[in-house]
Amino acid sequence: MKSIKKFDYYILLEKITPLIAVILALLVGAIVILIIGEDPIFVYKTLFSNAIGNRDGWGNVLFRATPLIFTGLAVAFAFRCGLFNIGGEGQVLIGSFLATWVGFTFTDLPAFILIPLCILAAAAGGALWAAIPGLLKAKRGVHEVIVTIMMNWIASSLTFFLVLKFKAPATEAMKAAGVQQMIPHTSEIAQAARLPRLYTILKALNIDFPSYNQVNVSFFIALAAAALVYYILWKTNLGYEIRAVGYNPLAAEYGGINVAKNIVLAMVISGALAGLVGTNEVMGFKYRWRQELFTGLGFNGIAVALLGKNHPLGVVLAAILFGILNYGGAIVNIYTEGRIPRELIMVLQAVIVIFVVISDEVVKRLIRKRRKLA
């Protein structure tokens, strides 16, 4: 049927607006690079070939993508209920700290208990931190945007206090390198709480992979989380109610759905997803807690969710793209001897967001116009 074909074309266009936005943003980036006096082609070639041209690159990309998958899912899930969870930063901090604390406190437990316990703690910490703005919104109608942002700053101070309380001395390695312990950190988590690196798994399968690469099992936890989010949203009663509230709270109420309950649940699940970042940074990488491990993750999660159109599959892909940009940006910074700051990537990401949002509206309007004439 002809009319359906025409709509399909525009619906396809709607789905590839993220790609259009990324390309436009890269163009803008190229212009900025030119203005600085560097060669955009060299920059982009370096970026992409190092990021995805070899196994080590991929490992680094996936390692950086993992926390973005978690925070991206968190933002996307909350958004499905009509909520803006800008509090990813704080939820990440609290959740990961709680996981660390469990990790270095219950050192006598075996791995098959301690690891799930730590993962649970990470999720619980984030969930708790998100429950506060969720309850304020559900019970008192306080808008969650400013509250979640304030909670970020409170979490930052709180965890800083906690890390001082649980401070561990500088490691031997740091002393040997003469590095002063500027940033406080906690003691290490028990061996039984650590997630194996991808290297160890691949080695067992006789696949070559650099042993120093940080990508670890947490990446698979992130993928599992994405699958879980998909399942919850589209295959369960809870997801039905959350999406109903997100689209039309008045109709949801009319249909017997408890709007307040679902708002809180959505925020709690969202916070739990964000908290899981701790599995990557702490359980899979540093094995101790340091505050700057987590900077910028919450806000980047928003960019990833937007780019991924608030869908778990999109979030995973968008997170990988950002992982490529992040790692590639670091490499470019080294290759240009610091002439191109890594923050260029941050700027690019923000430009991507703006373009995504604009192109979304443009396509939406095109579809609406066609529908009127059809």
Add this chain to the structure above:
Amino acid sequence: MPEIALEMKNITKRFPLVVANDKVNFTVYKGEIHALVGENGAGKSTLMSILYGLYQADSGEIFINGEKVNITNPNVAINLKIGMVHQHFMLVPPLTVTENIILGMEPIKNNIFIDMEDATKRVEKLSKSMGFKIDSKAKIEDISVGIQQRVEIIKVLYRGADILIMDEPTAVLTPQEVEELFGILNSLKKQGKTIIFITHKLNEVKAISDRITVMRDGKVVGVKNTKDTNQEEIANMMVGRKVLLQVDKKEHKFGKTVLKVNKLNALNSKKLPALKEVSFEIREGEILGIAGVEGNGQTELVEVITGLRPALSGKIFLYDKEITDYSPRNIREQKIAHIPEDRRQRGIISDFTVSENLILGSHYLPPFNKGLSLNISEINSHADKLIEEYDIRPSDSYNLLKSLSGGNQQKVIVARELFGEPRLLVAAQPTRGLDVGSIEFVHSQILKERDKGKAILLISADLDEILSLSDRIAVIYEGEIVDVLDPKKTEEKEIGLLMTGSTTNKILSEVK
């Protein structure tokens, strides 16, 4: 031969799905009150929107005082001394009367500040010339609808309008306010103003107008002097056929009392009393119709019964069970169905599919929900069944509801609500905004439920609908049930009087 103030020649305006104005010719003499009459969708609002510059005609010409004009936006219309009093008032609620009147044309002192004293003086002068007093410092959100309309009129006169367009001005007025409005209109007429009066209320046309233009389906079907015609002739021109809603209602005995509402009191969203000691009963197999002008408590009544609003006091019983203050979910579990008056806001989720909308309200129950997950195949087959039974188009269950027409969206709501054999059906404005075919469909569904012995509470602003469907009619006015009538023993006139608060047989006096 009186002067011609306005002439619209051969106006045609097409929208994507309909021709709103089809070669319309419209002439108004200076100093007359001219009624523009027709059913909903006849094209009168479109014609006037073109005159006021809100739309542009596809073809045709407009002449003001003999000169051809091109009205591209409201500012041009205002400069041509045309003023429009909209049906939905264009007043900013938190601003004062004076601020609303001067918005866009503020008097200035010292080149920077608004000269409020001057503005107030002018407003008071204008209202005095109309014969009424107005509190120029009152905020719009604090004054009654009737006074708001006067503010709209002063707004228009402040800009020097000579031709006033009034779009359904009496739709929200009490009879007292209508009489006062007519007084104002006559006063304006004496000052030489020309007034175009859009309405579909024929008794008003007779009371106030000098000439009438009747439109139907985008065309002008008649132009008459008011004193040369009568209501029946106008009605026939408007509708084109003898209007009698033919409905097949069988006589039968009524069963046990299903719904009992006892001394119900409730507040509206502004914390003012909306329901006052409302009591009534509905039996099995009975349709109780609630007749009333919108805004007299019907919305709140439906909300309290369906759990969307708390009752202040009083009780509601379903059979013998008290259900006052039940949550919407509990109400549904008691097998009470609700067709909401605002379809788009309450009744459907436009971004959900037809399947998803069809299970709203029972989505958490088996067979749709099993243990941890939804039974998607069961949900879809359920949807396919209902789509076929109710002939919902287009027939794909995965279509988003926003792509369906209003009539089909209402079918989805009706299909969903009637599935599961509700014991009580609350139907609020169930045929609003629907085409004739859909209206007949909804009516037949309601009657089917009646025949099955269900109780139905029908709220409608359409008196024809109430009269043809109801077994008993309760008239609501300012939150109170003022009378309960037998449709076979009453007629529109009596109900209309009760609806507007008169308790005696007072006929609208000829004000001319």
Add this chain to the structure above:
Amino acid sequence: MFGSIFNADFIASSIRIAIPLALAGLGGVFSERSGVTNIGLEGMMLTGAFTAVAVTNFAQNPWVGVLGAILVGILLGLIHAITCITFKANQIVSGVAINLFASGITVFFSWLLFNETQIMAKYSLPIWGFPIPIKGEGYSWVRSLIVIFTHYSPLVYFTIIIIILSHFILFKTPFGLRLRSVGEYPEAADTMGVNVNKMRYIAVMTSGALAGLAGSFLSLEQAHFFVKEISGGRGFIALAAMIFGKWTPLGTAGAALLFGFGEALAIRLQSVTAVPVQFINMVPYLLAIFVLVSAVGRAVPPAADGIPYEKEIG
């Protein structure tokens, strides 16, 4: 002890802390009164802070730095306006994007131009007013008066003037009346011939200018340096002040002053109590949440706030 906390310096401190909050909050008032939510005030403030220091050091003149901050704020406001008004995108998302952009671009240019992330401001604006007499010399109440009223950066006096001006503009001029109508019921304003989009563009760009100015005060006058994320959430606290101030200039200024008292008090309490400094740091943010919770129901935003305006085209 009481006297050592609540003295003239305390009041002066509070005022200085309140200035950026009041300016940014005022920006929020203009923007939201016209119907556009502006979460990007934080990013506009941050960029303004950076620009002020950078331009000051290059031009060797702090006044030029302030001007630069204002212009950059207007530019970011323009981007927000285009995204939200012309493209009708989600206003909160656009605001977040601007904040992301600001965080990145400030550090980016920091590295590029200065090879550092912490840039000292080489100049700052002169203090206007009487010099503070040395303690012990002269009357103490004279000293108090000078400290409280006449010993500030010029930007402080400008802020007070801007606040009062804004009050008159918003409530006593045709521009203000039209602005408010556009934020409450744009359809009605449109039928009265008011250009809804033009008013909104002006309002949003104004909010950018004010936020940029706020940032310049932060880096040039308070901290005397720029460091990344120096805005520290003040753009959001300013929004809380705006809400508490019921979207009025005077109310917002009052709320900002309240925040100023709160933070100044917390800083002073640090030296007196055993409460760890990190908890003291939380005070402004906790205060903001408290303010928001208490404002629910009492403070009603402009009715059309956050909703893109769609003209009904025939």
